[in-house]
Amino acid sequence: MTGATRHYVLAAGGTGGHLLPAFALATELDRRGHHVALITDARGAEIPGKPDFMPAHVLPAGRFGKNPLNWFKGVSAVMEGRRMALRLFDSFEPSAVVGFGGYPSLPSILASTSAGIPTLVHEQNAVLGRVNRLLASRVDAIATAYPEVERLAPKFLEKTHLVGNPVRSGVLSLRDDPYPAYGEDGLLRVLVTGGSQGARVLSEVVPDGLAMLPPAVRQRLQVTQQCRAEDLDKVRERYRTHGIPAELGTYFEDMAARLADAHLFIGRAGASTIAELTAVGRPAILVPLPIATDDHQAANARELAKAGGARMIRQDKFNGKELAKQIMALADNPKGLAAAAHAAWNCGRPKAVEDLADLVESFGGAEMMDVIRVGGNNARGASQGVPAGQGAAREMAK
Structure with missing residues (x-):
């Protein structure tokens, strides 16, 4: 002052x-x-x-x-x-x-x-x-x-x-909260967003990619995903077919609370998204927007990926098989996911x-x-x- x-x-x-x-x-x-x-x-x-x-x-x-x-x-x-x-x-x-x-x-x-x-x-x-x-x-x-x-x-x-x-005070207040407990038999909560309107490529790839995870992991999934309104029914049907519990919506007012509960984030690499992930300490699979000016979303993701807090997948390589591979690279054991969370937190x-x-x-x-x-x-x-x-x-x- x-x-x-x-x-x-x-x-x-x-x-x-x-x-x-x-x-x-x-x-x-x-x-x-x-x-x-x-x-x-x-x-x-x-x-x-x-x-x-x-x-x-x-x-x-x-x-x-x-x-x-x-x-x-x-x-x-x-x-x-x-x-x-x-x-x-x-x-x-x-x-x-x-x-x-x-x-x-x-x-x-x-x-x-x-x-x-x-x-x-x-x-x-x-x-x-x-x-x-x-x-x-x-x-x-x-x-x-x-x-x-x-x-x-x-x-x-x-x-x-x-x-x-700078990030929202509601998100920053979560910084000192512990990473959600995650064990061999517990739920693996995944949060998927693509900006205020949702990203269609995430709606097309993520359900099938999660379905490719090993049964021991797939059976413990609990997904929250933001989608475009016109994609909701199609995405809901995909999750139902795969037997994966998923809550879908075009907008979640309590996004800070959902981020607090999540073990893993999947989404774009906008500046505000990276700032909030690192403020709270949440590991991520990042898919930079390919048409972002000067490819700045890919640049945003590099620090977090280099630190071990995220995996970056270019959109032209983003498919179900690659997504499942990168998720397992982070979440093949509880200690690995917690370590990635700590690496993300250290970047905040x-x-x-x-x-x-x-x-x-x-x-x-x-x-x-x-x-x-x-x-x-x-x-x-x-x-x-x-x-x-x-x-x-x-x-x-x-």
Whole structure:
């Protein structure tokens, strides 16, 4: 806590992956006595979870596809959003502006850098996103969720800080709970999700893959799976045919509780998913979304897979036989599954929201903080001229 009330603007939109960390940061800054406002786009305004205390300002945000004919429209929208953001800054007078990536954050960050307002960006993925790459030279600090971030140029390391990816308080509260008891005769509870709409490839592959497990394992399965509405009946029939108990739904409101009960997770490798798996300590079979920009989901999965907390299967190799093989590699005995859970837990960064808030608070008041806590390690702040995680980030940017 700084002892002084300040104003901060958070710029995020488009998807929950950008907005959920912003909501978590807003809650922490509010707890510390600051005022926080959100700048987002029309889609972002519909994402649930925004704290009631935080006003939202919807600005136009241009999108830039591969067709150059659409670029003029995108640039016009960004410039209009920038003008609107500058008017907001005149009245709100933020001590700093924090961007969370994605095109909806672009107008606000361009406005803050042009107005001389301290500015930082947070990158949730293990690949620096396009907008954050565009803004990297302009901003005062870059906060990352991974020690290795592709497409982050070495020249920006002096202002880079490893903080982690903030997760929901309901999930973080489970961190100190023990891994669910799993023995030779107990249930093996499997949680399968594919994002807010479910992933069709998971619905097509997972039931048959689980059916290929050895009988001693298959007979102990208890599955919870998120599916698309149009796939529910087909998936339910597959599980019934295989004799595997399964609870299916298009959305589960109590996802944190279900994650707490699960012995094994199967799903995509989005930034929020990885952060929650490592916060709680749950082993996983990860199937990165192949069309993710810059293949960032595969990059997200690598740290966890390298640590032994997950197995990654590329979608073009994702079939029932391979899934059963990788599940058995993790769960061939109770000790192996528990060890994978512990490896996942060790990858967690439970202080992410506090460390990010510390970094944000270092703007507009006292000098930049000397040390940012990252788990049990220290990452030197930019005021000391020592890059956080030096040698970890690889140059991929041009």
